[in-house]
Amino acid sequence: MRLSRFFLPVLKETPADAQIASHRLMLRAGMVRQEAAGIYAWLPLGFRVLKKIEQIVREEQDRAGAVELLMPTLQSADLWRESGRYDGYGKEMLRIVDRHERDLLYGPTNEEMITEIFRGYCRSYKDLPKLLYHIQWKFRDEIRPRFGVMRGREFLMKDAYSFDLDEQAARTSYNRMFVAYLNTFARMGLKAVPMRADTGPIGGDLSHEFIILAETGESEVFCDAALVDMGAPGPDVDFDGDLQPLVDARTALYAATDEMHEPDRFADVPEERRLSARGIEVGHIFYFGTKYSDPMKAVVTHPDGQDRAVHMGSYGVGVSRLMGAIIEAHHDEAGCVWPEQVAPFGAGVINLKAGDADTDAACQSAYETLSKAGRDPLLDDTDNRPGGKFATMDLIGLPYQLIIGPRGLKEGKAEVKIRRSGGRHELSLEDAIARLAEGAFADG
RNA sequence: CGGGGCGUGGCGCAGCCUGGUAGCGCAUCUGCUUUGGGAGCAGAGGGUCGUUGGUUCGAAUCCAGCCGCCCCGACCA
Numbered sequence: 323m324r325l326s327r328f329f330l331p332v333l334k335e336t337p338a339d340a341q342i343a344s345h346r347l348m349l350r351a352g353m354v355r356q357e358a359a360g361i362y363a364w365l366p367l368g369f370r371v372l373k374k375i376e377q378i379v380r381e382e383q384d385r386a387g388a389v390e391l392l393m394p395t396l397q398s399a400d401l402w403r404e405s406g407r408y409d410g411y412g413k414e415m416l417r418i419v420d421r422h423e424r425d426l427l428y429g430p431t432n433e434e435m436i437t438e439i440f441r442g443y444c445r446s447y448k449d450l451p452k453l454l455y456h457i458q459w460k461f462r463d464e465i466r467p468r469f470g471v472m473r474g475r476e477f478l479m480k481d482a483y484s485f486d487l488d489e490q491a492a493r494t495s496y497n498r499m500f501v502a503y504l505n506t507f508a509r510m511g512l513k514a515v516p517m518r519a520d521t522g523p524i525g526g527d528l529s530h531e532f533i534i535l536a537e538t539g540e541s542e543v544f545c546d547a548a549l550v551d552m553g554a555p556g557p558d559v560d561f562d563g564d565l566q567p568l569v570d571a572r573t574a575l576y577a578a579t580d581e582m583h584e585p586d587r588f589a590d591v592p593e594e595r596r597l598s599a600r601g602i603e604v605g606h607i608f609y610f611g612t613k614y615s616d617p618m619k620a621v622v623t624h625p626d627g628q629d630r631a632v633h634m635g636s637y638g639v640g641v642s643r644l645m646g647a648i649i650e651a652h653h654d655e656a657g658c659v660w661p662e663q664v665a666p667f668g669a670g671v672i673n674l675k676a677g678d679a680d681t682d683a684a685c686q687s688a689y690e691t692l693s694k695a696g697r698d699p700l701l702d703d704t705d706n707r708p709g710g711k712f713a714t715m716d717l718i719g720l721p722y723q724l725i726i727g728p729r730g731l732k733e734g735k736a737e738v739k740i741r742r743s744g745g746r747h748e749l750s751l752e753d754a755i756a757r758l759a760e761g762a763f764a765d766g
Numbered sequence: 767c768g769g770g771g772c773g774u775g776g777c778g779c780a781g782c783c784u785g786g787u788a789g790c791g792c793a794u795c796u797g798c799u800u801u802g803g804g805a806g807c808a809g810a811g812g813g814u815c816g817u818u819g820g821u822u823c824g825a826a827u828c829c830a831g832c833c834g835c836c837c838c839g840a841c842c843a
Binding site for chain 2: 333338356359412460464466478480481540639643672674706708710713714725729
């Protein structure tokens with residue numbers, strides 16, 4: 323992409339409304355625009371990142387054996403009357419009346435609808451297990467949206483739902499999502515810690531929040547530091563095998579948000595590993611048994627001929643929130659510092675003197691080579707001054723910058739700047755292009 | 767919903783207390799000079815001061831209602 327054709331409305335000054343780093347940077351880098359309280363338009367740069375995050379989530383869901391579908395944003399109120407939540411959900415639910423005076427709502431979540439879909443087709447234990455997910459916009463009319471996309475009213479969420487014969491089988495589905503989440507967040511450059519969460523009236527041990535540690539986190543968390551650096555199982559996990567050991571290795575270590583915090587147990591953690599910090603919830607997995615399948619009559623016939631309600635779980639990932647979380651984890655004074663996997667472009671090519679024939683030609687060559695190599699470069703071919711170009715490129719945070727100007731070209735040289743480390747490599751133009759095309763920079 | 771605050775060119779702000787020609791920086795446009803870390807000079811365009819009503823000879827300024835937004839709290843992916 324050429325910057326002269328792109329749409330990148332960067333702001334030199336910080337908008338007054340933005341309080342935290344991710345919100346400030348998303349506005350300054352021209353990634354989002356607020357359209358109403360907690361409602362954002364995704365501008366091209368932000369939209370690119372959002373799609374990358376979404377795609378990672380999707381790939382890891384698929385890898386774990388979940389099956390994608392897409393449910394609508396609007397739902398019938400009758401569905402929610404069946405589960406009893408229409409009256410219970412409160413003002414957070416946006417209620418809409420259509421021209422025929424029918425009650426609709428903009429979905430804040432989809433348990434009812436997925437249950438309705440499931441019961442429409444599945445009757446036998448032979449239809450189980452099923453693990454279905456979608457990635458769709460949700461709306462929750464929060465009393466007070468804040469922190470930009472981290473707590474918006476409209477947000478993009480991946481929500482998966484599992485259907486199993488009994489609690490034991492549900493645990494298998496639960497573990498799949500548990501492990502899938504570890505891999506998902508790790509691929510985005512995040513260290514997400516699974517923490518025990520409140521299971522409410524269902525009870526049991528099958529609810530975890532996945533939290534990334536950040537100073538601007540909304541909740542206070544306490545955990546064993548060993549858990550933070552444990553790493554993810556990685557793509558070679560056999561999701562059809564026994565995942566319990568992977569889960570146990572993590573749940574054995576202490577980790578809890580403040581509402582689940584047990585100071586006595588925390589005290590058992592060796593002092594040097596006792597970590598209390600703030601965290602951002604980016605995922606939540608939950609087993610809730612027959613809470614919806616009972617009232618909504620989602621039953622299957624068991625081998626013994628008896629009909630019983632299916633056991634369900636739901637598994638959410640805040641896709642749009644993740645963008646804020648990633649920036650909170652990866653930024654500096656100058657701007658965003660995107661992990662390569664979610665960066666809006668793979669590399670930036672800075673033409674220091676657009677209009678200079680040699681420089682233009684060198685940039686064009688670099689741009690074409692990097693494009694063909696699949697590096698998805700952004701070429702700054704504008705006639706702005708070098709200082710502004712550097713500042714903009716740092717702000718939008720692409721992992722690599724290839725800086726080409728007449729001064730260096732006289733020697734046949736160009737410079738590669740690694741955004742994360744700030745490291746600079748002066749190389750011949752050919753080497754610089756070739757190494758960027760291969761992604762061969764260890765300090766990236 | 768309780769408490770606090772803000773609404774003035776695209777962005778950031780001053781002016782309001784003490785009513786009388788709407789201002790500054792950035793951005794934009796034109797010209798010249800510049801060009802390796804957010805250039806300089808000269809000029810230009812752009813605002814019915816959130817909105818409605820009231821007070822007044824006169825309202826950005828004082829008063830009231832409404833709308834929008836932000837911050838603290840309870841709620842949440």
